[in-house]
Amino acid sequence: MQNSIVLLVDVEAALADSDLADNVYLVDNTRALGSRDEGRATMVSCVAGVHNPDGSPAAEAVLNWIAYGISALPPTLPRSFNLRSHHVAHDHALLEKLAATTHPRDVAALLAAHHEEHGAFGAQRSAMPYLPVDPRSATGEFVSPDAVDYAAHLNPEIVAIRGEAVEKGVIFPALYGSPDFYTEGWYWSASVDTNKVGLHDYILDLRLLRPTRSGGAVTWAPEIHPFKVQIEVSASTMVNGFTGGPLPGVLPLAPPLPAAEGAL
Amino acid sequence: MTPVNIQVFVDVIALLSGASPAQAVHLFDDSSAGSEALGTTGLVSSVLPGQLVRWTVTPLDVQTQVWIRGIAFGAAPPDAPPSAADDPPVWSRRFEGYVPADIFPGAPHPYRLDLCFGAANGPIVAVEGPALRLVPPCADMVAGDGASRLL
């Protein structure tokens, strides 16, 4: 079974507090299996292990993590590649307007308006290569990458998974590659030893980027914030769905349908 | 005699978004005795007396949860309780069993597959249409590849 654990981080608030504690909201897909405190920083994810009667695992248990900034671009919006050409489109639009202009005063006004909305003509909008170019808020407003409040548009990044559950061999995490732009091509995943029933802690190290303006430039300083999460491993024994016991029996076939007999 | 594996693939999100089981559920088997309507909810699996039949369900998107809650044979009314007791959680039920040896071959035995999903008291989707058809013990040899199987 795959447990997906989503961390929603209020990046602006976390940077203001220099603390994640009250600024992370956890959601997973195993509420029906017993996860508690959904939507809160204290969420406990339930991992439902299933064992064969001889004690061997009957199903794999896998954890997947993904972290989002609450004000970041919706993950379903294609970023990077598709947005990469936006500034070109804006520049084309500007050129068309300029070509149709006859008065120098209008040219100045057009350039000023364009600069106001999209930044300098022809400019690469971001010095950080992995940032979305020409970011927009959910309502479509342009957010300048040079603005300090752009920080909220950067997803937090999980840089390590460690702590008691890792040290005791309850979870075995690793970082995996993917061609998925939404996750910048990486995600964390772990298998769980469901023999280790009970409550376990682990720590996610989240990297936030803190923007500071000095002179005309914005500098992005990485900060690593540890965040403690819990899982509760439970285990049940596989039973046969027909007999209710450990072994299969004879299938409970009903007598054939009269209609089916007639069809033969 | 090798077991017959019946694989049920489910597009869970489509099914819970209004698609019919016929659109979003695909059944297959690896019977060597010739089955019918592979890939559909009308799968008729050819099985031999005494053969072990196993059902396995897999979500197409891998990450959503889908389980077999129960399998009911015959013309069971829609609200008939599934075969499994409610005690073991749905994720720890394995659906497999032996084909009776004392049933006359030929007749199809339709069954209803009840699927449930990762939500407490969530919906149950009944998949109607699949059946097991008992074939005589020599049918898989007649089909040609039963005797030549490598394994």
Place this chain on the structure above:
Amino acid sequence: MTLRPDDTINNPFPGQLASTQLNIVTLVDVAGTLAAGALDGHAWMMDNSPDSRGKASAGLETACRAGQVLNWLIYCADTTRRPDGRWPPFARIVNIVFLSEDRSSVFGVKICADLKIYGGPDAIRHPYTPSYQYWAGAVMPNLAPGLYPYRLVLELETGIPGETRHHALDGPALRVLVSTYGAA
């Protein structure tokens, strides 16, 4: 011109395409294929894209968009450990080759970025660190809408150590829909 995402296709479940990972799943009856010496009638493909055609056949046509990530997964009909402790033979994908329109030659244009096997961890930290093994790629963001046939090359274990068989599914295709995002 701005197209709404669902203007160009008859999508019964609007929004689904953007929010779910698109998996192209192949089911192989390994024992049946080995016995018959061919995949015909022993392998089927399906996906979770609402507008795809030919689901549960060997001629799956996956509806997708430029820029979208596709995952190719493979399942075997029999995956139950035998009483003697051995596992039944498994199948895996060894290549995905895009073909010309009539499938007679290899297509000269790159269709997918980062098309390769995935699922290995960044480092083997422990024997229990999971390993997944699937193929994935992102449809090239500038790919023109159209039909792109491909060949799925499979390697099947035979149960004899060191001996494998190779078979190809020549029927599948990607149907790249009109992309509705980004600059036109």
